[in-house]
Amino acid sequence: xxxxxxxxxxxxxxxxxxxxxxxxxxxxxxxxxxxxxxxxxxxxxxxxxxxxxxxxxxxxxxxxxxxxxxxxxxxxxxxxxxxxxxxxxxxxxx
Amino acid sequence: xxxxxxxxxxxxxxxxxxxxxxxxxxxxxxxxxxxxxxxxxxxxxxxxxxxxxxxxxxxxxxxxxxxxxxxxxxxxxxxxxxxxxxxxxxxxxxxxxxxxxxxxxxxxxxxxxxxxxxxxxxxxxxxxxxxxxxxxxxxxxxxxxxxxxxxxxxxxxxxxxxxxxxxxxxxxxxxxxxxxxxxxxxxxxxxxxxxxxxxxxxxxxxxxxxxxxxxxxxxxxxxxxxxxxxxxxxxxxxxxxxxxxxxxxxxxxxxxxxxxxxxxxxxxxxxxxxxxxxxxxxxxxxxxxxxxxxxxxxxxxxxxxxxxxxxxxxxxxxxxxxxxxxxxxxxxxxxxxxxxxxxxxxxxxxxxxxxxxxxxxxxxxxx
Numbered sequence: 237x238x239x240x241x242x243x244x245x246x247x248x249x250x251x252x253x254x255x256x257x258x259x260x261x262x263x264x265x266x267x268x269x270x271x272x273x274x275x276x277x278x279x280x281x282x283x284x285x286x287x288x289x290x291x292x293x294x295x296x297x298x299x300x301x302x303x304x305x306x307x308x309x310x311x312x313x314x315x316x317x318x319x320x321x322x323x324x325x326x327x328x329x330x
Numbered sequence: 331x332x333x334x335x336x337x338x339x340x341x342x343x344x345x346x347x348x349x350x351x352x353x354x355x356x357x358x359x360x361x362x363x364x365x366x367x368x369x370x371x372x373x374x375x376x377x378x379x380x381x382x383x384x385x386x387x388x389x390x391x392x393x394x395x396x397x398x399x400x401x402x403x404x405x406x407x408x409x410x411x412x413x414x415x416x417x418x419x420x421x422x423x424x425x426x427x428x429x430x431x432x433x434x435x436x437x438x439x440x441x442x443x444x445x446x447x448x449x450x451x452x453x454x455x456x457x458x459x460x461x462x463x464x465x466x467x468x469x470x471x472x473x474x475x476x477x478x479x480x481x482x483x484x485x486x487x488x489x490x491x492x493x494x495x496x497x498x499x500x501x502x503x504x505x506x507x508x509x510x511x512x513x514x515x516x517x518x519x520x521x522x523x524x525x526x527x528x529x530x531x532x533x534x535x536x537x538x539x540x541x542x543x544x545x546x547x548x549x550x551x552x553x554x555x556x557x558x559x560x561x562x563x564x565x566x567x568x569x570x571x572x573x574x575x576x577x578x579x580x581x582x583x584x585x586x587x588x589x590x591x592x593x594x595x596x597x598x599x600x601x602x603x604x605x606x607x608x609x610x611x612x613x614x615x616x617x618x619x620x621x622x623x624x625x626x627x628x629x630x631x632x633x634x635x636x637x638x639x640x641x642x643x644x645x646x647x648x649x650x651x652x653x654x655x656x657x658x659x660x661x662x663x664x665x666x667x668x669x670x671x672x673x674x675x676x677x678x679x680x681x682x683x684x685x686x687x688x689x690x691x692x693x694x695x696x697x
Binding site: 244276278279285295297298299300301302303318319320321322323324 | 339519520521522530533534537538568569654655656657658660661695696697
């Protein structure tokens with residue numbers, strides 16, 4: 237220890253450095269968390285009325301549950317939108 | 331500088347402790363510091379609320395623009411600053427429900443008239459979705475105004491306790507405001523929200539059965555048979571965003587059937603506790619409906635009048651999930667609830683009897 241550095245100055249110095257490091261670490265963690273965004277995806281589930289066919293695709297504006305969207309490729313019955321739901325995507329850096 | 335000896339250091343420490351103790355115990359300085367800290371924190375959060383409010387209005391104005399409206403800003407501003415509801419007198423409780431129902435209906439009618447007047451030619455679906463979107467903007471504006479009121483009151487009266495309470499509640503309030511802001515997209519797109527769990531279950535139960543009008547914005551389904559039990563189902567009329575008049579519909583349907591109903595099963599979304607899992611299904615007794623009174627009491631009264639047992643099935647979700655696009659977890663919960671409802675019908679309703687299933691909630695995105 238240098239001769240002109242007393243114990244109280246040393247404690248004060250350590251506390252100041254710790255405070256600066258803590259503040260920097262906290263802001264780094266917060267910035268990292270804000271960069272990581274979760275991108276959700278809306279899925280439209282389409283099924284045949286006779287329940288022999290189903291598919292999933294991305295949601296399109298105008299979709300709603302109960303909407304007839306075409307004919308079943310297997311039985312020619314009506315294809316209906318049976319569900320619309322959101323799946324949480326993977327975390328990605330924005 | 332000469333080094334202090336040990337006794338000098340201890341004297342210094344004792345003097346500092348004494349001064350600090352005096353400051354902490356006999357002055358307002360700590361409270362002033364806290365007031366300053368809490369005020370600074372709340373001020374930062376209020377800036378965020380302001381940003382959210384502006385963003386919601388901007389998105390709403392753009393949406394109205396996309397519908398071909400020429401003066402969207404005026405329409406939004408006029409809506410969010412008006413259409414409050416004064417609750418009826420409650421020190422005289424006689425017929426309070428009828429008075430409340432009347433006021434709610436007058437407000438609904440006024441809002442619909444306003445939309446029809448400002449934006450003639452909108453489809454029913456667009457109109458209903460737009461009304462809910464405008465309500466969201468109005469709610470965020472009101473919350474922002476109330477927060478600023480308490481903040482300014484706290485500052486003016488140096489009430490650090492009020493500011494501390496505000497500061498402690500701000501994260502939770504911001505979370506709710508953010509959820510409302512995000513919910514706007516669901517109504518612009520017309521996707522089913524978590525609260526649509528009840529109507530979606532009814533849709534699955536009745537399949538392709540044609541709906542029949544029973545009350546304003548409300549339909550019922552007849553002729554659905556489940557293991558020789560006749561199932562009547564009620565839900566709001568979709569796919570626009572509306573909760574319909576479920577209570578009135580149940581009352582009318584039961585009266586129409588002369589009270590010959592074995593059970594009434596209500597299905598609704600319920601707010602989960604933090605320890606509960608989204609999509610969890612629970613069953614109980616009573617009317618599962620979250621309105622402020624008139625619809626729920628209609629169901630209870632008609633059930634009591636004819637002695638009909640009331641079953642409640644709820645699908646648990648958070649407030650954010652309830653007002654935003656339905657998540658996969660909630661959707662899975664709907665399928666589980668459907669099984670539970672079918673189980674209740676087959677186990678508690680005898681063959682040849684009738685049962686009413688009520689899908690409570692906002693039917694946005696569900697026909």
